[in-house]
Amino acid sequence: MNDTDQSSPRCWICLGEGDEVPPLGTKADAHDWIHPCACSLVAHRKCLLNWISNLDLQERRQGNGIAPRPANEGVFFNFPFAAPLVGVPLLGESQSIIVNCPQCKKQIFLKSSSGSLLNMRKVFQDCVSTLTRVTVISTLVSSTVASYALGMTAGCSASGMKILQTLAPNSVQLSLFDVRNTPSVIGAIDRGRLPMARFLLVTAAIPPYLYLLRKPFIPAMQEAFVQLFPFLFLTDGTSLLESGPKRNLLFIAPLKFVYGVLYKVTLNRVYYRWARSVQPCFIADGLSAETLEIIERENEEEFEIQQEDEEERIKLENSLQKTRNSLVILLKRFLHYLVPSDRIRQIRISRLKRELECCFKTDFGLLFSKPRFYYNIATTLAWPVLGEYASRELLAKIPFVVGLINRHVSTPDEATFLRNLAGCFAVVIASDLVSLFFAWRKVKQLQNIRVLKYGTKEWREASSNSITTDLTLMDRGNM
Numbered sequence: 001m002n003d004t005d006q007s008s009p010r011c012w013i014c015l016g017e018g019d020e021v022p023p024l025g026t027k028a029d030a031h032d033w034i035h036p037c038a039c040s041l042v043a044h045r046k047c048l049l050n051w052i053s054n055l056d057l058q059e060r061r062q063g064n065g066i067a068p069r070p071a072n073e074g075v076f077f078n079f080p081f082a083a084p085l086v087g088v089p090l091l092g093e094s095q096s097i098i099v100n101c102p103q104c105k106k107q108i109f110l111k112s113s114s115g116s117l118l119n120m121r122k123v124f125q126d127c128v129s130t131l132t133r134v135t136v137i138s139t140l141v142s143s144t145v146a147s148y149a150l151g152m153t154a155g156c157s158a159s160g161m162k163i164l165q166t167l168a169p170n171s172v173q174l175s176l177f178d179v180r181n182t183p184s185v186i187g188a189i190d191r192g193r194l195p196m197a198r199f200l201l202v203t204a205a206i207p208p209y210l211y212l213l214r215k216p217f218i219p220a221m222q223e224a225f226v227q228l229f230p231f232l233f234l235t236d237g238t239s240l241l242e243s244g245p246k247r248n249l250l251f252i253a254p255l256k257f258v259y260g261v262l263y264k265v266t267l268n269r270v271y272y273r274w275a276r277s278v279q280p281c282f283i284a285d286g287l288s289a290e291t292l293e294i295i296e297r298e299n300e301e302e303f304e305i306q307q308e309d310e311e312e313r314i315k316l317e318n319s320l321q322k323t324r325n326s327l328v329i330l331l332k333r334f335l336h337y338l339v340p341s342d343r344i345r346q347i348r349i350s351r352l353k354r355e356l357e358c359c360f361k362t363d364f365g366l367l368f369s370k371p372r373f374y375y376n377i378a379t380t381l382a383w384p385v386l387g388e389y390a391s392r393e394l395l396a397k398i399p400f401v402v403g404l405i406n407r408h409v410s411t412p413d414e415a416t417f418l419r420n421l422a423g424c425f426a427v428v429i430a431s432d433l434v435s436l437f438f439a440w441r442k443v444k445q446l447q448n449i450r451v452l453k454y455g456t457k458e459w460r461e462a463s464s465n466s467i468t469t470d471l472t473l474m475d476r477g478n479m
C-alpha cells in the first residue's frame with residue numbers, strides 16, 4: 001500500500017526512503033508503507049512489525065526468559081511505549097494487537113485474519129486436554145489407596161495392557177511374555193506362570209514408551225529408555241531374535257531414529273523457514289528465550305547473506321548488459337545458477353550448514369503447535385487405536401504390503417501384529433502432515449498481519465472497541 005499523502009515517504013524507524021530496502025526486509029517491503037495513526041509518522045510495515053517484536057523481546061529478556069502469561073487473556077494487550085508491561089500475545093483466539101505510537105502516544109492497531117480453522121483446532125485440543133486431565137486425575141484419586149505412585153503404575157499398566165491388546169493378537173501377546181498353553185496373559189498370571197511383577201513392569205512401560213516414541217527431540221536418558229525398551233521382553237536363555245514379535249520390536253527404535261533424521265532435514269526445515277518468515281514475537285509464547293535468540297540471529301545473518309547474493313546478481317546483470325543476444329543471456333544466467341561463483345557457493349554452503357545445525361538442535365514444529373501434556377497423553381492413547389484401524393482398513397487391502405509382511409512372519413497373528421505396527425507408523429506420517437497443514441495456516445495468518453490505516457472504517461471500529469475494552473478493564477481493576 002503506497003502512502004500518497006507525501007511525495008516521498010520516509011520511514012520513522014529505519015529512516016529509509018524510496019527504493020531503500022528496510023532492514024531484514026525484501027524489495028517488496030521497501031514499498032509497503034503504512035500510516036497507522038493521526039500524527040505524521042509513516043513507516044514500512046516490516047519495520048513497524050519488527051519494532052513491536054523487538055519491544056516484546058526486550059521485555060521477555062528483562063523478565064529472564066519467557067514472561068508468564070495469564071491463560072485465556074482477552075483480545076488485546078496495550079503496552080505503553082516507555083515501559084512495556086506485557087508482551088504481544090500469541091495470535092490464536094486473539095486477533096488484534098494494540099501498541100502506542102512513539103510520537104503522539106495514540107493507539108496503533110494491528111489485525112490478523114480470524115483463522116477459524118485454527119480456532120476450531122484449538123477448541124478441539126482444549127476439549128481433549130480437559131477431558132483427559134479430568135479422567136486421569138479422577139482415576140488417580142479413586143484408585144489410590146496407598147499412594148499416587150501406586151495408582152500411576154496401576155493406571156500405566158492397565159493402559160499398557162489395553163495398548164498391547166489393541167495391537168497384538170492373543171497368540172502374539174503370549175509369545176511376547178513367553179507363556180504357552182494358556183488362553184490369555186491374565187490367565188497365565190492367575191496360574192502363576194507369569195510373575196505379576198514382570199507383567200506390571202512391562203505393561204507399565206508401554207505408555208511412556210509410546211509417548212516418547214513420537215518425539216524426535218528427547219533427552220539422552222529418555223532416548224536410552226526407548227532404545228532399551230525391547231529388552232524388557234528378554235527372558236532367561238532366549239534371544240530377542242528367536243521370536244518374531246520380539247524381533248519386530250527391535251526394529252522400532254532404529255526406525256524412530258531414521259524417521260527423526262528425515263523429520264529434521266525435511267519438515268523441521270520447513271518449520272524453521274516459516275518461523276523466520278514471521279516476526280519472532282508472534283510465535284514466542286511457550287518458547288525458550290534461547291530459541292528466540294537463535295531465530296533473531298539467523299534472520300540477521302540471513303539478511304547479510306541475501307544482500308551479498310543480491311550484489312552478485314547485480315554484478316551479473318551489469319555484465320550481461322554488454323551482450324545483445326538473448327540466447328547468450330539466457331545461457332549465461334543458467335550457467336550462473338548451475339555453476340555459481342566461489343562466493344555464491346560459499347554462501348549457499350554456509351547457509352545450508354547453519355540451517356541443518358539449527359534443525360538438528362531445535363524442533364521448530366513446536367512453534368506452531370504448543371505441546372500440551374494432557375493432549376499428548378490423549379493422542380498417545382489414541383495412537384494404537386488409530387494404527388490398528390489404519391492397518392485393518394487400509395494396509396490389509398494393499399496386496400503389496402500384505403505380501404511384504406507375509407514374507408517376514410510365520411503365523412497370521414504375527415502378520416497382523418507387524419501390520420498393526422506399520423499402521424501406527426502410517427498414523428505418525430499422517431499426523432505430521434496434518435500438523436504441517438495447520439502450521440502453514442498459522443504462518444499465513446501471521447504473515448498477513450495488517451496495520452490498520454489511520455482514519456479508515458476499520459480503524460474507527462478498532463478504536464471504539466478499544467475504548468470500551470479500556471473501560472471494562474478499569475471496572476475490573478476497581479473491584
Ligand SMILES: [Zn+2]
Nearest residue numbers: 011014044047
Ligand atoms: Zn523502515
Ligand SMILES: [Zn+2]
Nearest residue numbers: 037039101104
Ligand atoms: Zn502517532
